Amino acid sequence: MGGLTMEPAFVQAPEHRPKPTVTEATGIPVTDVDALAAEVGAASRDWGFFVVVGHGVPAGTVARATAAQRAFFALPAERKAAVRRSEAEPLGYYESEHTKNVRDWKEVFDLVPRDPPPPAAVADGEVVYRNKWPEDLPGFREALEEYTNALEELALKLLELLARSLKLRPDRLHGFFKEHTSFFRLNHYPPCPAPEVVLGVGRHKDPGALTVLYQDDVGGLDVRRRSDGEWVRVKCVPNSFVINVGDTVQVWSDDRYESAEHRVSVNSEKERFSMPYFFNPASGAIVEPLEEVVSEEKKPPRYSAYSWGDYFSTKLNGNFKWLDVDNLQIADFRKSYSSGDVP
Numbered sequence: 001m002g003g004l005t006m007e008p009a010f011v012q013a014p015e016h017r018p019k020p021t022v023t024e025a026t027g028i029p030v031t032d033v034d035a036l037a038a039e040v041g042a043a044s045r046d047w048g049f050f051v052v053v054g055h056g057v058p059a060g061t062v063a064r065a066t067a068a069q070r071a072f073f074a075l076p077a078e079r080k081a082a083v084r085r086s087e088a089e090p091l092g093y094y095e096s097e098h099t100k101n102v103r104d105w106k107e108v109f110d111l112v113p114r115d116p117p118p119p120a121a122v123a124d125g126e127v128v129y130r131n132k133w134p135e136d137l138p139g140f141r142e143a144l145e146e147y148t149n150a151l152e153e154l155a156l157k158l159l160e161l162l163a164r165s166l167k168l169r170p171d172r173l174h175g176f177f178k179e180h181t182s183f184f185r186l187n188h189y190p191p192c193p194a195p196e197v198v199l200g201v202g203r204h205k206d207p208g209a210l211t212v213l214y215q216d217d218v219g220g221l222d223v224r225r226r227s228d229g230e231w232v233r234v235k236c237v238p239n240s241f242v243i244n245v246g247d248t249v250q251v252w253s254d255d256r257y258e259s260a261e262h263r264v265s266v267n268s269e270k271e272r273f274s275m276p277y278f279f280n281p282a283s284g285a286i287v288e289p290l291e292e293v294v295s296e297e298k299k300p301p302r303y304s305a306y307s308w309g310d311y312f313s314t315k316l317n318g319n320f321k322w323l324d325v326d327n328l329q330i331a332d333f334r335k336s337y338s339s340g341d342v343p
């Protein structure tokens with residue numbers, strides 16, 4: 001049989017010979033990678049939010065970034081003002097952001113993970129996205145660059161799970177992120193004397209694909225629960241990241257996943273720090289419901305296609321106040337014939 005002929009050389013010693021019946025091992029676990037993706041899918045559908053642990057971002061990388069964040073916000077006001085953002089150069093420090101025309105109780109520092117190449121010439125009134133680094137703050141830039149590199153890797157892993165959860169090829173969404181327009185923000189919410197009438201960030205949705213947020217143990221991020229519209233607090237889990245899917249994922253998934261409304265409450269005793277990494281597509285990406293998702297639904301797509309770059313720059317309104325403007329929303333691309341069957 002198969003070229004083999006039975007001969008004495010094959011014969012095992014009696015103690016090594018198999019018993020005629022063998023017990024089946026019941027303890028060996030069966031792991032299904034798709035089960036993890038399914039969990040991500042269910043969370044994205046029911047909440048638009050989930051919390052990840054075991055994410056692979058080294059604790060030292062996070063610790064260096066949070067130390068850099070605290071050191072920066074502890075600087076005297078005039079040193080922070082030295083890297084303040086302007087209309088022409090909207091990255092850097094800012095303490096007067098508004099969400100829906102009400103001022104947020106916070107100060108921020110914005111940067112892009114990779115400096116885009118400097119334009120050969122800047123036309124009058126053209127906005128320049130160049131990072132501003134504070135002087136004499138040793139290790140600040142290095143710590144944040146190390147952190148954003150790690151976060152890019154994590155965001156790509158999460159993107160893969162999201163694709164799997166929609167029954168797509170794991171790398172199906174990666175092409176949208178070559179030269180991505182992600183940006184990174186440091187938030188500082190000082191103690192507030194009137195937390196019952198003030199918010200750290202007013203209610204909003206994030207426009208991009210995924211937000212990967214690191215928060216300290218103070219708490220304050222509130223999500224609008226889909227089932228009853230109630231505002232509920234996201235629990236602080238040590239060494240975790242809070243993930244929320246943005247409007248882009250809502251459109252790709254043709255409303256299977258929800259970009260949930262959220263806000264930040266402040267408190268009178270403790271300052272709070274958080275660091276959102278906004279993972280956004282490339283500016284040339286065309287955003288529309290994915291054809292695989294749509295064909296499975298056997299219904300026309302709920303949104304028409306739009307360009308991420310145009311959409312984002314309109315939202316930024318030349319002023320980086322993207323949380324502020326309601327001038328353009330994904331709802332504007334929602335097709336009217338389907339408006340009756342969506343919440």
Ligand SMILES: O=C(O)CCC(=O)C(=O)O
Nearest residue numbers: 187201215221264274276
């Ligand atoms: O600080 C937080 O917990 C969330 C901040 C946020 O939602 C944002 O900056 O878009």
Ligand SMILES: [Fe+2]
Nearest residue numbers: 204205206262
């Ligand atoms: Fe947000």
